[in-house]
Amino acid sequence: MIRPRSTIISIVFILMLSACNFSPSFLSSLSANDPPAEETELSQTTEAAPVEEKEEELSEIQVSTAAVIPTLAPEPTPLSDALIAEADAEELLLTNIYERVNPSVVNILVTVEGQDTGSFPNNLFPNQGQGSGFVYDTEGHIVTNNHVVQDAERVDVTFADGATIQAEVVGTDTDSDLAVLLVNAPGESLRPVKWGDSDSIKVGQRAIAIGNPFGLDGTLTSGIISALGRSLPTENGTFRIPEIIQTDAAINPGNSGGPLLNSQGEVIGVNTAIVPRQDRFGGERSFLGVGFAVPANLVKRVIPGLIKDGQYEHPWIGFSGNSVTPEIAEAMDLPKASGALVVEVLSGSPADEAGLRSGTREIVFDNGLDTTIGGDVIIAIEDEEILNFDDLISFLSRRGSVGDVITLTIIRDGKEQQVELTLGPRPHTTEEVE
Structure with a gap:
C-alpha cells in the first residue's frame, strides 16, 4: 500500500502531467486512488521505467508546449527613400494636373424630346443623357462628342464652380463623333485647355x-x-x-x-x-x-x-476597298501582302474621275469569306507607304484637304504606275455615297 504522503505526491505529479497534455491512457494509469496490489506493483514498475522512456516523455512535453507558443510575424522592411519620393512625385503630378485642368472640364446635361436621356445606335457608345466636355476658347466654345448632344432639345453645361448655363449646339460631325457648343459664360469660367501632339505619343505613356x-x-x-x-x-x-x-x-x-x-x-x-x-x-x-x-x-x-x-468637310477619294491579305496577294500574284485594294469605284467620285479601276472577279476563300479582286492596289500616297486600308484613311485625316491634288502609286495588271487625284468632299448621307 502507498503511504498517504506518497498519494499526495502522486496527485501533484498527475496534475503537473495534465498541464503538459499527456495522452489520456497514460494519465488514467496514474490517477487511480488506493488501487489493488497488482496495480500498485504496476505503478511502482512504471516509476522504475528506464531513463530512455522518461526522456521520450519529456520530449513529448516539450513538443506539446512549443505548439502553443505563437509565431511572431517578421518585421516589414521599411520603404526606401527613393520609393517614397517616387510615390510622392506621382501624387504631386496627378494633383497638379487635376488642379490645372479640372476647371476647364464641364458636365453636360442633355434633354431629348419625349425622354430624359439621349441615345446612340452604335453599342460602342453608351446611351446617356449626360456627358462631359471642355473649354476650347475664351469665346465660350465647348468641345464634346456628337453622340452626347445628338438630337438634343436642350443642353445645359455645368462648370467646376457649380455655375450652370444653357448651351447652343453650333456644329456637329458624325464622322469624327465631335460637336461644339457655345455658352455665354463669364470670363473667369472660361479656361481653355492646352493641346498636345497626338502623333508623338507612344504606347506605355x-x-x-x-x-x-x-x-x-x-x-x-x-x-x-x-x-x-x-x-x-x-x-x-x-x-x-x-x-x-x-x-x-x-x-x-x-x-x-x-x-x-x-x-x-x-x-x-x-x-x-x-x-x-x-x-x-x-x-x-x-x-x-x-x-x-x-x-x-x-x-x-x-x-x-x-x-x-457648323460642319467639317472630310476629304474623300470615293471607292470601297479592303486591305491586301496574304490570300488576296496570292490570288492576284502581288509581290507582297500590303496595300489597299480597290473593290468598287463609286460613279462620279474623285476615284472615278482619276480613272481608278474596280475589281473584276469574285473569289471565295477557304474560311468562307469572299471579296472582289482584280482592281487597282494602292501602295503609296505621296511619300507615305500604304500597308493597309486604314493607312489610306489615316493619310486623308492627317494630311488631306478637299481640293488637294495627291499622287497615288498603284499596281495595275502587275505593273506599278502613278495616278493623280483631286480630293473631293465626303458625302454627308449614305444616299449620297450609294
Missing part, C-alpha cells in the same frame, strides 16, 4: 482622363496608352474614324466628350467610346479596361470648321 462618369462630376482616372492606330465605325457605319487612341484609364458612361491628357496636362484625345461590360439582365454598361479617344490632331482639324460652318 501615361494617360489621364477627367470627366463625369455616371454624373459624378470632376472624376480623375489614370492609366496608360494601351495601343495606337485603332479605328472605330462612324454612326452610319459607312466610314471609320482613324488613328483612335486606346487606353486603360477608366472611362465610363458620362466620360464621353471629356479630355484624355498626357503627363503635361495637355489634351491628346477626346474620350468617346468603351468596350462595355453588360450583365445578362441588360444592366448598366461599365468599363472593361478598354477605352477609346479621338486623337487630338484630328480634333484640332475638325473643330474650326464646326465653329465656322
Whole structure:
C-alpha cells in the first residue's frame, strides 16, 4: 500500500502531467486512488521505467508546449527613400494636373424630346443623357462628342464652380463623333485647355482622363496608352474614324466628350467610346479596361470648321476597298501582302474621275469569306507607304484637304504606275455615297 504522503505526491505529479497534455491512457494509469496490489506493483514498475522512456516523455512535453507558443510575424522592411519620393512625385503630378485642368472640364446635361436621356445606335457608345466636355476658347466654345448632344432639345453645361448655363449646339460631325457648343459664360469660367501632339505619343505613356462618369462630376482616372492606330465605325457605319487612341484609364458612361491628357496636362484625345461590360439582365454598361479617344490632331482639324460652318468637310477619294491579305496577294500574284485594294469605284467620285479601276472577279476563300479582286492596289500616297486600308484613311485625316491634288502609286495588271487625284468632299448621307 502507498503511504498517504506518497498519494499526495502522486496527485501533484498527475496534475503537473495534465498541464503538459499527456495522452489520456497514460494519465488514467496514474490517477487511480488506493488501487489493488497488482496495480500498485504496476505503478511502482512504471516509476522504475528506464531513463530512455522518461526522456521520450519529456520530449513529448516539450513538443506539446512549443505548439502553443505563437509565431511572431517578421518585421516589414521599411520603404526606401527613393520609393517614397517616387510615390510622392506621382501624387504631386496627378494633383497638379487635376488642379490645372479640372476647371476647364464641364458636365453636360442633355434633354431629348419625349425622354430624359439621349441615345446612340452604335453599342460602342453608351446611351446617356449626360456627358462631359471642355473649354476650347475664351469665346465660350465647348468641345464634346456628337453622340452626347445628338438630337438634343436642350443642353445645359455645368462648370467646376457649380455655375450652370444653357448651351447652343453650333456644329456637329458624325464622322469624327465631335460637336461644339457655345455658352455665354463669364470670363473667369472660361479656361481653355492646352493641346498636345497626338502623333508623338507612344504606347506605355501615361494617360489621364477627367470627366463625369455616371454624373459624378470632376472624376480623375489614370492609366496608360494601351495601343495606337485603332479605328472605330462612324454612326452610319459607312466610314471609320482613324488613328483612335486606346487606353486603360477608366472611362465610363458620362466620360464621353471629356479630355484624355498626357503627363503635361495637355489634351491628346477626346474620350468617346468603351468596350462595355453588360450583365445578362441588360444592366448598366461599365468599363472593361478598354477605352477609346479621338486623337487630338484630328480634333484640332475638325473643330474650326464646326465653329465656322457648323460642319467639317472630310476629304474623300470615293471607292470601297479592303486591305491586301496574304490570300488576296496570292490570288492576284502581288509581290507582297500590303496595300489597299480597290473593290468598287463609286460613279462620279474623285476615284472615278482619276480613272481608278474596280475589281473584276469574285473569289471565295477557304474560311468562307469572299471579296472582289482584280482592281487597282494602292501602295503609296505621296511619300507615305500604304500597308493597309486604314493607312489610306489615316493619310486623308492627317494630311488631306478637299481640293488637294495627291499622287497615288498603284499596281495595275502587275505593273506599278502613278495616278493623280483631286480630293473631293465626303458625302454627308449614305444616299449620297450609294
